[in-house]
Amino acid sequence: MTPKDNQYKPGLAGIPAAESSISYIDGDKGVLEYRGFPIETLAEKSSFEEVCWLLLHGKLPTSKELDGLRAELAEARRLPDAVLEIVRSLPRDGHPMAALQASIAALGTMQERVDPHDVRASEVACIRLIAATPVLIAAYDAHRAGRDLPEPDAGLDTAANFLWMINGAAPDDLSARVLDVALVLHADHTMNASTFAARVVASTEADPYSVCASAVGALYGPLHGGANERVLNQLEAIGSTDAVPSWVEEQLGAKGKVMGFGHRVYKTKDPRAPILQGLTRELFGKRGTTPIYDIALALEDEVTRRLGEKGIYPNVDFFSGIVYQELGIATDLFTPVFAMSRVAGWMAHWREQMQDNRIFRPRQVFVGGHGATYTDVASR
Numbered sequence: 001m002t003p004k005d006n007q008y009k010p011g012l013a014g015i016p017a018a019e020s021s022i023s024y025i026d027g028d029k030g031v032l033e034y035r036g037f038p039i040e041t042l043a044e045k046s047s048f049e050e051v052c053w054l055l056l057h058g059k060l061p062t063s064k065e066l067d068g069l070r071a072e073l074a075e076a077r078r079l080p081d082a083v084l085e086i087v088r089s090l091p092r093d094g095h096p097m098a099a100l101q102a103s104i105a106a107l108g109t110m111q112e113r114v115d116p117h118d119v120r121a122s123e124v125a126c127i128r129l130i131a132a133t134p135v136l137i138a139a140y141d142a143h144r145a146g147r148d149l150p151e152p153d154a155g156l157d158t159a160a161n162f163l164w165m166i167n168g169a170a171p172d173d174l175s176a177r178v179l180d181v182a183l184v185l186h187a188d189h190t191m192n193a194s195t196f197a198a199r200v201v202a203s204t205e206a207d208p209y210s211v212c213a214s215a216v217g218a219l220y221g222p223l224h225g226g227a228n229e230r231v232l233n234q235l236e237a238i239g240s241t242d243a244v245p246s247w248v249e250e251q252l253g254a255k256g257k258v259m260g261f262g263h264r265v266y267k268t269k270d271p272r273a274p275i276l277q278g279l280t281r282e283l284f285g286k287r288g289t290t291p292i293y294d295i296a297l298a299l300e301d302e303v304t305r306r307l308g309e310k311g312i313y314p315n316v317d318f319f320s321g322i323v324y325q326e327l328g329i330a331t332d333l334f335t336p337v338f339a340m341s342r343v344a345g346w347m348a349h350w351r352e353q354m355q356d357n358r359i360f361r362p363r364q365v366f367v368g369g370h371g372a373t374y375t376d377v378a379s380r
């Protein structure tokens with residue numbers, strides 16, 4: 001073994017973990033593509049359902065295939081009573097991501113074991129998970145608020161049905177479209193931590209429910225999902241537009257990070273950000289501005305003025321939290337909403353992993369000692 005073989009890369013940074021044809025990022029040029037389609041095109045012309053099909057099958061659906069998928073998703077949103085009962089038995093004050101992880105695992109106990117090499121069975125499992133995730137989130141939200149969970153509306157798509165189930169009112173077209181586009185934007189993002197977690201669990205040939213529950217666990221961590229939750233807390237802490245310049249001065253002076261700016265991969269604008277920014281403008285243009293939105297605009301100006309030349313711009317999370325709040329989504333549901341989109345990507349990676357699987361077994365660099373002397377417990 002050469003010394004180079006023994007070089008440890010914290011976080012496996014830059015080490016290829018899989019060959020994949022699902023999504024593509026060029027961080028220097030600000031490009032994101034799903035199956036070769038630019039994210040801008042998909043956001044403008046497509047829908048979350050169509051993107052699910054694209055990610056899972058590698059091509060756009062025909063209108064018959066898309067109608068079939070919509071019908072199957074609507075059917076699969078009617079969850080077994082037993083899993084809803086389990087959601088209702090969870091403590092009301094837990095984090096909704098912990099509840100989601102538990103309830104997806106519970107749903108797995110109610111399904112037949114999926115043969116990952118059976119194409120139709122694996123497709124059905126993907127559809128069930130994409131359909132179930134938003135309903136499980138809404139079910140926990142209703143449970144903790146002591147509300148009844150509305151029945152899913154078979155006439156609505158994923159985004160509109162979710163808004164219906166958490167708000168108890170059918171959303172207007174613009175609200176439904178804004179959430180639909182947000183779901184399109186978050187559906188896959190190459191080899192991030194939760195996708196890697198999904199692929200590691202998939203490589204053991206565990207069932208897709210375990211794959212998905214593990215990925216939810218990885219997404220729960222504040223270093224992965226959750227940045228948009230912190231953006232909103234930050235805007236609330238700033239308190240007013242007048243306070244923005246001094247707050248930024250203090251933050252940058254203390255070498256602190258402004259939440260919602262910069263990106264590990266994109267060294268130019270995050271291509272998802274301007275898409276959501278445009279929709280945010282449209283939403284607040286129609287509904288009227290709010291103090292939080294005004295603070296966000298002032299913060300965007302100030303930080304871009306000070307850090308723009310370093311390549312630090314607002315990222316997708318800067319706008320998503322502001323939008324989700326306006327759509328009536330509670331702050332601690334922001335990461336679950338991320339999960340209800342990313343489940344499509346996780347499932348596409350599960351299927352891809354199964355096509356050419358080898359169990360993950362990386363190496364460690366041992367840094368401990370040898371030849372330790374055992375002393376009996378009574379003599380220690």
Ligand code: COA
Nearest residue numbers: 227256257258259260261262263264307310312315316317
């Ligand atoms: N606020 C203030 N300064 C920032 C910043 C931010 N949000 N993001 C980057 N910078 C600074 C860095 O500290 C660095 O400064 P230096 O030149 O004095 O060392 C410089 O800008 C270049 O940073 P860069 O290398 O491009 O970013 P990174 O890879 O170190 O960090 C993040 C990337 C995402 C971790 C970082 O931008 C961050 O913490 N952002 C806030 C959290 C967030 O919104 N996360 C969601 C991402 S989708």
